[in-house]
Amino acid sequence: MKVLxxxxxxxxxxxEWLLDLPSGCTVAQALAQSPVFGEFPDxxxxxxxxxxxxxxxxQNHILRENDRLEIYRGLRVDPKIARRERFSRQGAKRAGLFSATRAGGKAGY
Structure with missing residues (x-):
């Protein structure tokens, strides 16, 4: 079976790697047979x-034909903190929903 x-x-x-695996293969077996650890030993x-x-x-999940197996990396910054810092740098008038206003119009309209 083919797994990406x-x-x-x-x-x-x-x-991206295309893996040709035997049917009934688990995620752990697929990772062991893949070249990902050769390229990224960490x-x-x-x-x-x-x-x-x-x-x-x-890792015990059994894969099926044409499954897309994904390895996720951790976040370096919490998205809430990043958004808060970005907003404080831009200011309330230039960020978010109320940044685009018509001439003479109220904020948000």
């Missing part, structure tokens, strides 16, 4: 967060 394996080592970089020492088609899964 995706990993993004950095923003805007995506690596992944072996980490606890991996995995998903199939965007839904988190464990």
């Amino acid at each position: 394996l995706f990993y993004s080592p950095a923003p805007r970089q995506v690596r 992944l072996q020492s980490r606890t991996l967060t995995l998903g199939v088609w965007g839904k988190r899964t464990g």
Whole structure:
């Protein structure tokens, strides 16, 4: 069976592998047979967060034909904190829903 394996080592970089696996293969077996650990050896020492088609899964999940197996990397910054910092840099008048106003119009209209 054919399974696609995706990993993004950095923003805007995506690596993709097409794996030809025996039927009934688990996620752990697929990772062991893939070249991902050869290219990114630091992944072996980490606890991996995995998903199939965007839904988190464990290493014992049995893969099916044409599944998309994804390895997720951790967030470096909490999205809420990043949004708060970006808003404080831009200011209330230039950010968000009320940034575009008509001449002579009220904010948000």
